[in-house]
Amino acid sequence: MAKEQTAEKGITSRAEDFAAWYNDVVLKAELADYSPVRGCMVIRPRGYRIWELMQRALDDLFKETGHENAYFPLFIPQSFLAREAEHVEGFSPQLAVVTHGGGKELEEPLVVRPTSETIIYAMLSKWIQSYRDLPVLLNQWANVVRWEMRTRLFLRTTEFLWQEGHTAHATAEEAEAEARTILGVYRRFMEEWMAMPVLTGQKTDAEKFAGAVRTYSCEALMQDNRALQAGTSHFLGQNFARAFGVQFQTAQGDMDYVWSTSWGVSTRLIGGLVMTHGDDVGLVCPPRLAPLQVVVVPIWKSDTDSGSVLEAARRVEDALRAGGIRVNVDDRESMTPGAKYYYWELRGVPVRLEVGPRDVAQGQVVLARRTGGKVPVPVASVLESVKAALEEIQAELLRAARERREANSLRHVNRDQLTEYMEAGGGFAYGGFCGSPECEVEIKERTKATIRVLPDPEFRSDPPPASCAWCGKKAVTEAVWARAY
Numbered sequence: 469m470a471k472e473q474t475a476e477k478g479i480t481s482r483a484e485d486f487a488a489w490y491n492d493v494v495l496k497a498e499l500a501d502y503s504p505v506r507g508c509m510v511i512r513p514r515g516y517r518i519w520e521l522m523q524r525a526l527d528d529l530f531k532e533t534g535h536e537n538a539y540f541p542l543f544i545p546q547s548f549l550a551r552e553a554e555h556v557e558g559f560s561p562q563l564a565v566v567t568h569g570g571g572k573e574l575e576e577p578l579v580v581r582p583t584s585e586t587i588i589y590a591m592l593s594k595w596i597q598s599y600r601d602l603p604v605l606l607n608q609w610a611n612v613v614r615w616e617m618r619t620r621l622f623l624r625t626t627e628f629l630w631q632e633g634h635t636a637h638a639t640a641e642e643a644e645a646e647a648r649t650i651l652g653v654y655r656r657f658m659e660e661w662m663a664m665p666v667l668t669g670q671k672t673d674a675e676k677f678a679g680a681v682r683t684y685s686c687e688a689l690m691q692d693n694r695a696l697q698a699g700t701s702h703f704l705g706q707n708f709a710r711a712f713g714v715q716f717q718t719a720q721g722d723m724d725y726v727w728s729t730s731w732g733v734s735t736r737l738i739g740g741l742v743m744t745h746g747d748d749v750g751l752v753c754p755p756r757l758a759p760l761q762v763v764v765v766p767i768w769k770s771d772t773d774s775g776s777v778l779e780a781a782r783r784v785e786d787a788l789r790a791g792g793i794r795v796n797v798d799d800r801e802s803m804t805p806g807a808k809y810y811y812w813e814l815r816g817v818p819v820r821l822e823v824g825p826r827d828v829a830q831g832q833v834v835l836a837r838r839t840g841g842k843v844p845v846p847v848a849s850v851l852e853s854v855k856a857a858l859e860e861i862q863a864e865l866l867r868a869a870r871e872r873r874e875a876n877s878l879r880h881v882n883r884d885q886l887t888e889y890m891e892a893g894g895g896f897a898y899g900g901f902c903g904s905p906e907c908e909v910e911i912k913e914r915t916k917a918t919i920r921v922l923p924d925p926e927f928r929s930d931p932p933p934a935s936c937a938w939c940g941k942k943a944v945t946e947a948v949w950a951r952a953y
């Protein structure tokens with residue numbers, strides 16, 4: 469796409485201003501819009517369709533791993549949040565509280581859920597009596613509200629959509645295994661559907677979920693080299709079970725508190741998808757999550773051509789749709805083919821098929837990829853050609869994103885390198901960590917980088933770093949730093 473055309477349509481280039489580019493893509497690709505209520509967003513049909521496709525894939529993965537969906541209320545008695553000390557401290561600054569209902573002041577104010585642990589444990593205490601009632605493996609698809617001062621479409625909004633999983637188990641080992649299983653499910657979804665490679669690992673105490681014993685996270689690197697926390701899975705120990713009295717009789721006849729987990733991903737993932745794959749023309753959508761995978765553009769110069777061209781385009785559309793492809797013919801008469809190309813490129817459609825009079829005569833269509841490249845393919849085998857192209861695009865996006873991440877990762881950093889790296893734009897910086905909160909805080913203050921994860925074994929450096937990147941004392945673990953969304 470020519471530069472002037474990009475400028476003419478008003479998308480800021482990534483190099484010029486990444487944040488402005490992001491907003492342009494989200495707004496102009498019609499994924500979302502600002503709401504009349506500050507900090508909230510309206511998800512438009514094109515954005516919501518991506519969310520639906522994400523939901524469907526994730527929901528299948530959750531069910532395959534034994535989870536069931538339920539729904540808990542939006543309103544939570546304010547006193548519930550106070551029962552788990554760290555939880556209330558973590559969430560208090562972000563709560564929206566309802567004090568009036570039906571024209572009267574409420575006896576007890578209600579919190580609009582920022583997350584549902586408290587109300588779910590209140591219910592589990594009624595439902596769980598014996599080890600035979602365990603495990604409980606629940607998920608809910610819902611909206612939550614966390615009052616935010618600085619918001620960005622999809623990335624940070626006061627209200628957002630998500631799924632929250634909540635499970636209860638008889639032993640610590642089972643709960644720990646569950647938290648790890650879900651981390652794997654998230655990673656699989658992010659890599660196989662979103663084509664967004666992630667680092668997995670554990671959060672430090674400073675960065676963990678309020679009320680968790682341990683938080684595991686999937687971290688992705690965006691094109692501006694800032695990290696996006698894409699999904700988290702928490703081992704909650706018995707913290708919430710104790711706060712809400714969720715006890716059960718063990719097989720041996722003793723009483724114990726359940727061990728639990730919670731985990732979530734949100735519409736923030738759509739922001740991650742945009743920032744992982746988008747380019748200066750607009751959105752690039754991985755085929756598996758593309759609302760429209762193929763657009764067919766008929767091209768005619770005279771009315772005599774239009775009938776046969778449109779007919780051929782419809783036949784291609786029918787063949788693809790019958791093969792399970794999300795496809796539409798763009799038969800708008802008011803637009804030139806070139807304008808249609810740009811329109812669908814901006815909206816991220818992975819494959820465009822061009823059908824002109826000469827193509828009809830030769831029994832072919834021209835297959836153009838959103839990521840570049842054009843080839844003629846026979847109409848007779850168009851479904852196979854399209855399927856192959858979609859799979860290749862899907863794989864190529866993941867490969868390119870992984871390459872970019874590795875090109876923007878630096879291992880065995882020392883203090884000067886960490887500082888310079890972050891000042892120069894950043895990326896993932898791997899280094900030793902002594903485990904002291906003082907080092908963690910000081911690094912954050914000096915470099916604006918936080919520890920994203922203590923990486924899982926497969927991501928660790930070989931050899932492991934011996935000393936803390938900051939203070940030089942003996943390293944107790946490796947850490948990955950980045951500036952984050």
Ligand SMILES: [Zn+2]
Nearest residue numbers: 902907936939
């Ligand atoms: Zn240190």
